[in-house]
Amino acid sequence: MSTELCRLDAVELARMLRAREVSAREVVGAHLDRIAAVNPxxxxxxxxxxxxxxxxxxxxxxxxxxxxxxxxxxxxPIAHKDTHETAGVRTTFGSPVFADHVPERDELIVERMRAAGAITIGKTNVPEFAAGSHTFNPIFGTTRNPYDTAKSAGGSSGGAAAALAAGMHPLADGSDMGGSLRNPASFNNVVGLRPTPGRVPAWPSSLPWETMATAGPMGRTVADAALLLSAIAGPDPRAPGALGEPGSVFAAPLEHDVRGLRVGFSPDFGGALPVEPEVARVVTEAAKTFAGLGCVVEEVRPDLSGADEVFRTLRAWQFHLAFGPLIEAHPGRVKEAVVANAAAGRALSGEDVGRAKEGLAALFHRFREFFGRHDLLLLPVSQLPPFDVGLEYPTEVAGEPMRDYLDWMRSACHVTVTGCPAMSVPGGFTPDGLPVGVQLVAPYGADLALLRHGRAFERATRFAERRPALE
Structure with a gap:
């Protein structure tokens, strides 16, 4: 019974709890047992x-x-991402500077989950200050992929995705600036939704008007992700950029007829990015699935020109604001990649930031026009399957050298700066059995439609039902 409870979808488990077919003590106890068994x-x-x-x-x-x-x-039961402050629970951000940090209050996403009845069972691993899509830090070490423990679980919500896939908790919270919900979801065969900025507001926040980073839900199914979104979305007076719709809109049924849906797909961003053949194949097969569902499918070349400069500039600017004083106060104790990003931000001029803001607006309008002709965009989530766990980051993708730890993440980073909601849904497996997600992108604000399109794909493929052989 204990093991079976850990295999159930969150939607079904929530139903059983409300119907008193199982107690919260039984459910929490089962997941604590599961953590003890497989987390090592x-x-x-x-x-x-x-x-x-x-x-x-x-x-x-x-x-x-x-x-x-x-x-x-x-x-x-939910274990919160270790960058989400949780009252009374050690929250380290993966940094030695905060190794003993115990917050006195919950940040907004945790506050909302707990108000909705979730039970905190712990914290999930992250890269130091969530910098990068591979989860390792000097406090807790490296998170491994439950489908193959010699491979990366992705990041920065890598601990969340791996725990979710391995049955350690039925839902997971995460956050995403350049793919930190989407990339680990792809690597672990779960669902990760980067919602429209403002859909899941943040508090406290020193940059409440900025849209690059957002919290969001993860689940083993699209319906599970929608369930969590229904609890964490909605306006808050402390978050001026929050969207006005209540979270309850995401409790609506997801079953949806996608016949006639206009789907544009691109296995390699029109040749603009290197993509490993195994990943491109999964995207192409996903396009065939949508065609089989009655969608109007065509290959497209999404215009993401300028996206790299916009993302890198605004990320560096925000890293300087967030971490510059911390780096000065604790020399030699902060990850070098964070130091380098903050230094790049310090070197920016007002003209640099202004030009990036103009580029951000241009990308938004370019994709607004794209979605006047299409309803959904289908892309790779990551440019390669899960890589060796011992690497800091992949140094090569499809024969092209990667400059740094951001370069291999461009398939997700570039979508970030469009402002559109994007979701990783299980899309298939490599011949070696490694998960590969597909990235579904919808128009700005169309989060519910995105969930419904993802649900139709999920039901047609059933890849989400495949679990890691981890006992």
Whole structure:
């Protein structure tokens, strides 16, 4: 029974909890047992708060038994990303500077999950300050892919995705600037949604009007991701850039007839980016799946010119603002990649940032026009399958050298600066059994439509049902 509970989709598990077919104590206990059994091989959950979680589970059972109302995440255990501050739970950001940091309050995404009934069971591993799409840091070490522990789990939400795939919790929160929800979802055969900026507001935030980074949901299915989004989306007076629709809109049914949907696809961004053949093949097969569902499918060349300069400039500017004082206060104690990004930001002029902001606007309007002709864009999530866990980052993709740890992530980074919602959905496997996701991109604000399109693809392919052979 314990193992079976850890294999259930979050939507079904939530139904069983509300129907009192299973108790929150049983569900939380089963997932704590699962963490004890498989986490040593994967290193995804880095802090476990078992006693607290069981106490919260008992309180949840009592609340339901009393007839009190419960939220949509009632009794579901979640380990929060270790960059999301969690009251009373060690939150390190993967940095030695914060190795003993215990926040006094929850940040907004954690606050909302807990208000919806979720139970905190721990924290998931991240790269230091979430810098990069491979999860390792000097405090907790490296997270491994549950489909092949010799491979990367991606990042920066790598611990979240690996734990989710391995059955350590049924839902996961994450965040995404250049692919940190999408890339690990692709590597671990789960769903990761980067929502429209402002859909999941952030607080506290020193840059509340900026759109590069956003929190979002992960799940083993599209419906599970929608369930979590329904709890974490919606406006908040502390977040001025928040979109106005309530999270409850994402509790609507996802079943949807996609016949006639206009789908543009590109296996390699029109030749603009190097993409490994195994990944390009999965994208092409996904396009055939949409065609088989009655969609109008055509190969396209999305115009992402200027996206690299925009992303790198604005990322560096934000890294300087966020980490410059910290680097000065703790010389030699911050990851070199973060130091280099912050230094690049310090060297920027106002004209550099202004030009990047103009480029950001141009990309938004270019994609607004693209989605006047199409309803959905199908792309690679990552330019290669999961790579060797011992690498800092891939040094070559499809024979092309990678300049740095951002270069191999361009397939996700470039989509970030369009402002469009984007989701990684399980798309297939390599001949060696490694997961490969496909990236679905929808018009600005069309998060619910994106979830519905992803659900139709998921039901047609059933790749999401394949679990790692990790015992």
């Amino acid at each position: 091989a994967v290193n995804a959950v880095v802090t476990v708060c078992a006693e607290r979680a069981m106490a919260e589970a008992a309180a949840a059972d009592e609340r339901l038994a009393s007839g009190a109302g419960v939220g949509p995440l009632h009794g579901l």
